[in-house]
Amino acid sequence: MASNPRRVPPWIVLAILTATASTSIAPAAADEASGELAEQIDQVFARFDKPDSPGCAVAVMRQGQVIHKRGYGIANLDYGILIASDSVFYLASVSKQFTAACIALLVQEGKLSLDDPLSKFFPEFPEYDGGPITVRHLVHHTSGLRDYLTLMSLGRRRFEDVTSVDEVLELITRHQELNFAPGEKYLYSNSGYFLLSEIVRRAAGKSMREYAREKIFEPLGMKNTRFHDDRSEIVKNRVISYMPQGDGYQISYLANFDQVGSGGLLSTVDDLVLWVRNFESNQIGGDGFLPLMKTRGKLNDGSELDYAFGLSHGQYKGLTTLGHGGAMMGFRTHLVGFPDQRAAVIVLANLGTANPAELAEQVADVVLAEAIGESLKRYAGRYTSDELDVTYEIAAEGTDLVLKHTREVPGKLAPLDDAHAFSLPGTGIELHFTADDAGQITACRVGSGRAQNIRFAKDDVSP
Structure with missing residues (x-):
């Protein structure tokens, strides 16, 4: 895409003209197609494009090229910092595809098998009726393990408190029964992906943060992406999330929650564009990596699932899609690709009432109008x-x-x-x-x- 001047919304110009000398206002983020297309996308996010509202960072790709990229709204209401394409969001469950990618890479390296039983890595796990849980079950949400976030809530544990990896492991392994026999059903489980992060640690001999940095983020140039496993760490350009309260907003941010695997990835739309491009360039992982990432799970009866390696196969108005969403604290995230059109829409929001999947679909209606019309x-x-x-x-x-x-x-x-x-x-x-x-x-x-x-x-x- 050709380089375009950064467009500044009118309210930002007004704020700059009227600000006192002590006011610090960050530059607006905009890297977008000019003309009617950009205006139509801007209209989708117009309700966030205000000086007193949380909002979204957005990147849109078509035919493999970025055609629109900018921020709408405020990353930090305390300081009036604008959302930009390099604003660092908590991705919630969009993180799962990166956890699964680490597993896929370790499979290719021969350091684990998808059919390895859980007991190979966690001897402390009980033996369950119905057979052993395997790595494959964890990847595709067919393990039957009870969800640890739900267990924390039912057990009246405060997410604001510091919780160690060992404490989460102990919480999961304390349960002697499963929701169902392994492979019998699909039921989304954050426990499975938390355990996958620990399997990466035990198979690779290093934390998933280190392994992903070495094998994924550095090779792709994703310099502002990391698994956030250190709650004391300073993160430049970190976004704070919010929930509505009365006529305004309240902070919804768990500074002490630093578990990874099921979530925990920090990233930007700039970096996620590089990740999406890897699904064409195949820069990491070799020939078998992408087919494995797209491999659907299967149940014991042979039924095929939509869920692959942290990615869900789907359709939107007849177009094939591959993506995932996320929600944690006030963060709402969505990354969806349209492989046949070499297109993708990434929406990262810091407002708990935002619906990024719906927003992404509205953007798709704009940028893929011709393809959707033909499909319908x-x-x-x-x-x-x-x-x-x-x-x-x-x-x-x-x-x-x-x-x-x-x-x-x-x-x-x-x-x-x-x-x-x-x-x-x-x-x-x-x-x-x-x-x-x-x-x-x-x-x-x-x-x-x-x-x-x-x-x-x-x-x-x-x-």
Whole structure:
């Protein structure tokens, strides 16, 4: 992307002109495409772009290039420091893909196997009914281990207090039962990824912070990224997070919480762009690294999961996605890639009421409008149910699918996490489309409340 002048929002100009000599205002962050595209993205984040509000750092990539990158709002309300592309956020569960990446690299180095039992690294763990827990189970959230953050909450432990690695290990190993037998189900567990960080330490002979710095962050040039395992450490450009309180905000920040693996990564949108680019350049890990990172988990019955190595496979309006979100304290984070379009949207927020996944989708509607419009056309058509004796018309209008019915006002359909699935907001109606082996949509099943799986055949399927 060509270098563009940094644009300064009008309220910042006003603040500079009216500030006293003792006021320190950081420069605004903006590295963005000019013209209508930038204005449309700015509009998505307009409610954060104020001198008294927490906000977001955003990076947008298309065809492998950064086309928009800037900050909106305030990183630290005490000092009026603006959010910039080098502002350092706590990533929460977006960290998991980096924990999983360390495991993948150790597998390639021959220092561990995904089928190694937990007892190889943690002899203190009890033997569970249903068989041994393996590294693979931890990666894909199929271990059955109870979530340590939930256990801390149920046990009325204060997250504000200092908690050591040994104390968390003792909390997890004290439980003699699992939620289910290993591999039987998928249930998201922070315990699994906390344990993965300790497996890295024991297999590599160094902390995950050191291993990730050596194997991932330094090779990729991610100079402002680290696993934050030292609560006393000074972090330049650190962002503070907030929750709403009355007409303003209150600090929501756990300075003493320094467990890593399930979370704990500090980073910037500048650095995360470099990480996304590695999914094309394959700069680290060799030929087997990226395929392993994208490998979906499987249950004992052979069912395939959407969850891979700290990344979830999904779809948005028919486009293939790969990403992860996070939430901890007042931080809300989301990184989503669109591999077929060589695109990505990164949103890091420091306000607990922000919804970065939704914001990222709104940005995708702007920058991938053409691709989304083409993708939605395959769903468009007339669908008839013999059981209900009714026909629905579904139209592709820009970046939206619209459900039309002769007795109802047309309604925009909202994409669901499942592939080829949409809902009609506020009604409880869901539509799950069926695709043939060639990807052509041939039917859909409609459900609402106590009436489910009603089949609608598409009238105009090409032979």
